[in-house]
Amino acid sequence: MSVSIKLIPTRVFHRVHETCKDEIQKLTLLADMCRANTLAIVKRAGSGHLGTSFSSMDLVAWLYYRELNTLEVGLDSPDRDIYFSSKGHDVPGLYAVFHALGVLSTEKVLKLRRLGGLDGHPDVGIPGIESNSGSLGMGISKARGMSWAKRYRNNGGRVFVMIGDGEMQEGQNYEGLHAAVQHNINNLTVIMDHNKVQSDKLISEIMDLGELETKIRTFGWHVARCDGHDFNEIQKVMAELAKVEDKPKFLIADTIKGRGVSFMEHPAALEMGKGLYPWHAGAPDDASFIKGHDEMLHRIDEGLKAAGLDPLELVDVDEEAAKKTNLEGEPVSQAAPLRKIDKAAREYVTKALGDALVEQGEKRDDLIVLDADLAADCRLRKFETTYPERFVQNGIAEQDMVSMAGGLAHAGLLPVVSSFASFLASRANEQIYNNATEKTKIIYLNHYAGLIPAGPGKSHQSIRDISLFGALPNCVILQPACGAEAKMVLDWCVEQATDNCAIRLIIGPSPRLLELPADYQFTFGQGVALTEGNDATLFAYGPVMVHEALLAAEALADKGFKLRVINQPWLNRVDNDWLKNTIGDQKNVFVVEDHAPVGGLGDTLLNAISELGMAGDCKLTKFAVEGYPACGTPPEALRFHQLDGAMLATRIQRLCQES
C-alpha cells in the first residue's frame, strides 16, 4: 500500500467534545471525524463495509454521545444501556466511535481484521461489543432476550438494536416483532438504518419491503420515522420515543448509503456503478481513498473553524505495518471495487463455476438459478444477465429460497440454489431436509466455504457445512480444487447425479494455479494424486488446503521426505477399491480439512478404512480447524490453526517419526 494512513487521535475527539458549544454542531463534527477514521482503518485493513458504516454513523454517534449511559456506568454494569448492530457489517464505524471515546486504543483499531485485533464482524470478545452478529436477522430476537433479562433482574438500562433494511427480508425479524409485543417488552428500541440499498442493488429491486411503517404497526409496535442524518430530528424523535413506555419501539431512520463521501453516496454512487453500488464492502483503491479522506478532512476543518475550534491534528499510521496488509482470499465485493486485479494471474473457482453454469444453462432450459442477494460475490451475474428469465432473486431469505427451490423441483425443473455456506447449510437446514425427503434433485452452491478468507470472522467462515449436509441419505458433497475441477463438479452434478448435490466453493482467488494430471478422469468417489511419495499420504480438498498440502510436500521434499498429496473432491462418498489401492501399504495417512474435525472428509475416510479392514495397517490423522475459526489474514489464520504448509510439514514429519 503506497498511501499513508492518518488517524484522528482520541484526544482530538475529547477536545472537540469539551470545547464545542453547540451540541448539534459538535455531534456533526464528531460523527464526521469518526467517518474519516472509519475510512482510514478500512483502507488499512484492506477490507470492511464503508457504505453502511457511514449511513448509520450519525445514529451511532448520537447513541454513544447523547443517549446511552453505557460508558458512564461501565461496560459491565448490569444497569447499562445496551446497543448492538444486528447486521454487524457496520462495525468498522462502531470501532471508530469506540476509538473516539477511548474504549479502543489506536493500536487496536489499526488491527482491524487481523489476528488478535478486531474481528471483521462483531465479537463479544471485543470491549463494548454486546453480541456476535454478521449473520442477519437475529438482532431483534436477541435484543428482546436482553430486555427480558433486564426486566426479570430488575436492572436498569434500555436496549437499542440497529438493523439493516435489507436485513428485514429475513423472516426471523417478524418472529421477533410478534414476540416483543406478546412479552410486553417496552425497554427495547429497534433502529432501522434505512439506506435503501442492500449489498449492491436497491432494496426495491431485490425484495421490496412493502408498506413498512404500517406493517410494523400491525405487529403492535410504536413506529417513528426520522432523517437519520439530521441531529435535530434525531433529538426530537428520541425524545418522543423516550415517552413511549407501553410498547416496543421501532425507529425507521432514513439514511444515505455512503453518507459523508460525495462519490460514495447513494444515489450518485449507484449511478456511477451503473446500477450497482460499489462501496458496500471492501477497501477503496488508493486514489478513491485519498479523494474521499481529503474531502472529509477538509469539511471537518471547515466545521471546526466555523465552530471557532482548533484545526485537526492527525497521527501517521506506521507504514511498515500497513504493508503487511494481505488481500489474498477476500471476496470480490470485499476487495476494492476499483482495484486493478491481474485477472490472468488469478483464478476463482467461483468464476469457473459461474461460467460452467452459463454453459449448462445454454444446454438445458430447466436449469434455474436462485440467489439470496449475493450474486456478485457468488459470480452469478453472468447467468443473471444471460438468462434473466431463469435467475430468481430471493433477497436475504435463505429459507424461502430453499423451499421455493423445492417447489420448482416438483415441477421437474433443476434448481441451483446459491448462497454463502454459513447461511445456506445452516439457516435453511430444515428446508433442505424437507426438500431432500421428497427425493427431487437440487444443487446447493455453498460459497465461502472453509476457513479463508478469515477477515470477516466467525459468522462468515463456514467450517460446519459438510457436517450439516452429511447425514442426509441422498446428498453428495463435493469441493473442487481448481477452476477446471469446478466445471467437472458442476457438469457431474447437473448431468450425472441422481441425488441432491452440495458443492463447496472458496470465495476468494485460488492461492495457486493448480495443474490437474492430464489423464485425470473425474470419477465418482475417486480422488487424484497430485504428487507421488511413499513416506506418507495426505488427503486434501479445495484450493486453499490443496495448496497448503502441496506446500507441505514441497517443504518435505527438500528434506528427502516424499509426501503423496491426494486431491479428493468427494467429501462424503468414496470408492473403496480406489481408496484401498491409493493407500496401499501406506502406514501414515493424513487428511487436512477446510472444516471442523467433526463431520468432514476425515470421518468419511475413517469409516471407509474401517469397512475395508485396513484400520490396523494404517493410521489416519486429521488436521482440521479446531475450535472456532480465527479472524485475520489468510496466513495468520492458517498459521494459527497450524494448517499452513510449513506447519503441516512439521506435524506430518513428527507424527511419522513417532509412529
Add this chain to the structure above:
Amino acid sequence: MSVSIKLIPTRVFHRVHETCKDEIQKLTLLADMCRANTLAIVKRAGSGHLGTSFSSMDLVAWLYYRELNTLEVGLDSPDRDIYFSSKGHDVPGLYAVFHALGVLSTEKVLKLRRLGGLDGHPDVGIPGIESNSGSLGMGISKARGMSWAKRYRNNGGRVFVMIGDGEMQEGQNYEGLHAAVQHNINNLTVIMDHNKVQSDKLISEIMDLGELETKIRTFGWHVARCDGHDFNEIQKVMAELAKVEDKPKFLIADTIKGRGVSFMEHPAALEMGKGLYPWHAGAPDDASFIKGHDEMLHRIDEGLKAAGLDPLELVDVDEEAAKKTNLEGEPVSQAAPLRKIDKAAREYVTKALGDALVEQGEKRDDLIVLDADLAADCRLRKFETTYPERFVQNGIAEQDMVSMAGGLAHAGLLPVVSSFASFLASRANEQIYNNATEKTKIIYLNHYAGLIPAGPGKSHQSIRDISLFGALPNCVILQPACGAEAKMVLDWCVEQATDNCAIRLIIGPSPRLLELPADYQFTFGQGVALTEGNDATLFAYGPVMVHEALLAAEALADKGFKLRVINQPWLNRVDNDWLKNTIGDQKNVFVVEDHAPVGGLGDTLLNAISELGMAGDCKLTKFAVEGYPACGTPPEALRFHQLDGAMLATRIQRLCQES
C-alpha cells in the same frame, strides 16, 4: 381396541354426489361424511390430528369437489391445479376426501400411520399429495415455487396452499409473502385455516398475530375473509378471488377447531379442557369416539333424509386388523387425551426431565425455560405452572426462541431451550451456532429425538440432530436411557457443564423400566455396562435402542452367546481410558444408533478407537437408521430398519461368525 370401526364407502360418496340436487346441501353432506371417516381412520390408527382436519374440511371439500381441475386432468398433468397443506397435520381429513373421491382405496386409508400405508404427515409418495410437510412455515415458499414453474413452463392450473394460523408465527411465511409479490406470482392462493387455537391453547395466548388482514395487505397481497364453514360464503369469496389476476391472494377463513363434533368444537372443547384444547392430536378414547361418530352419522342421515336421499351405508373395518394398533411411543398429545394410561407401568424420560427441571428451578432463579408451543408434549407444564415468571412462551418460532436465549445468556441467565429435535437442531441451527460463538452456556432440549414414534413420519422423526450439533466445538451432546439418567444428565448440564449442552430425549414412554447398576456413577465421557459378556460388545443410547440392545442380548443369551451391552449417554465425548478398558481385547464391537449412520455415536467411537490405536484389534460396526426413517408402528419401523432386538441379535451373531 374394543369398538368396531365403520367407514362410509366411496360408492356412497359417489351416489350422494350424483343424486343430491342442491349444491350447498351436497357439499355440506359430503364434507360431513368425510369428517366421519376421518374420525374413524384416526381412531383406527390410534393417532392423528382431528381438530384441524375438521376445521379445514369444508374448505378442502370445496376445493376438490368444486374448485380444482386436478382429478379431471389427472394427478400427473402439468396443467393440473395444485393443492397442499403447509401445516400437514390436517392430512387425515385430506386422506378421507381422497378416499371419498376414489383416489385412495379403503384398504389404504385403513393403513394410516402404518408401514406401507399413509404417513402421519404428507408425503409425495402418496397419490394426490403434492408436497412433504409437517414442519411448519414452508408452504407459501414452496407453493410460490410451483406457481413460478407453471408460469415459466406456460402450464395451466393454479396453486392453493392451506396454512394454519399458529403456523403463521414461523418467520419464513413473511419471507414468502415478500417474494410472491416481488416475483409477480398471481396464480397462487393461500388459505388460512383460522381456527384460533394452536396445539392446545389460543393463538392470542401463545403468540398473537396482530392486525392480520392489514398486515398481509402491507406485503402487497389481495386479502379476503370468509366463514370457512359456510359454503355460500366460500362460493362467493372464491368467485371474487378468481377475478383477482394481478396479485397473490390470501384468504383468511374463520373456522372452528374440531368443527363437526359438538364436544370437540372450540370454544366448548377449550372450556371442557380447562383452557387446554384436548383434540389437537391423538385418537379419542372409545366412549368419545362412539359419541362423536354417532353424532355425525345421525346428522348426516338427517341431512340425507332432508335431501330426499337414501340413508347411509357403512362398511365394517376388519376388527382383527384393528387389534394390531400399537400406541407405544406416541407423544402425549398424540395419545388419546382421555385414554387411561397406567402411569406406574410407564416411564417417560421427558417427564423425568421436566421434574428435574422443576427441582433445579427451585435451587436457582437464573434458570429460564423457553418453549415453542410444545409444552405439553415436552412435559414443561409443571415448570410453566410452578415458575410462570421464568417460563417463556415463544410460539412456533424456533429461530426467535434460540436467539432470545442467546440474549438471556448474555445477561448471566441459564436458558433451557426446548422443542422437537427436528425443529430445534435443524430450523434454528445458525442461531444455535451464533450463540455458541459467544461462549455463553445454553441447554438445548431436543425432544422427539430418534426413529420412534414412527407414526408421524419424516418431518418429526429426528435422525440428524447429533450431526447438526456435532461440529460445534463447545457443545456436549447427551441422551439418557431412563428417567433416573435423565435427571443425572440435566443435573450435570446445569451444575457442572461449562459448554453448551444438547440433550436428546425420546418423546414416548420407555419400552422398559431400565434398572441402572446401583453403583453407577454418572461420569464425563463414560458409559456403563448393563449386561456382561465376552462374545461381543454393543454400545447403545436412549430408552428405545438400549431396550432393543437388551432384547438382543437376551435373545443371544439363549443361544449361549454373551453380549455385553453398554449404555453410553455421552454421544460426542468419550473418556478414552474408560473406552480402552471397556473394549479391552474385545474384537467385535457394535453400536446401535437412534440416528443416521453419519455423525452419531458411532463416528465418535470410531475416532476414539483410531486415536487409541485399537482399530487393528477391534472392528466397530454401526447399526443405524439407514435412508429416511420409515413410517409405521414402533415394531414396524424398528423391524424395517433391522434395529429391533431380534434383528440386532441375528446381525451381531452373523458378523461375529464372519469375523
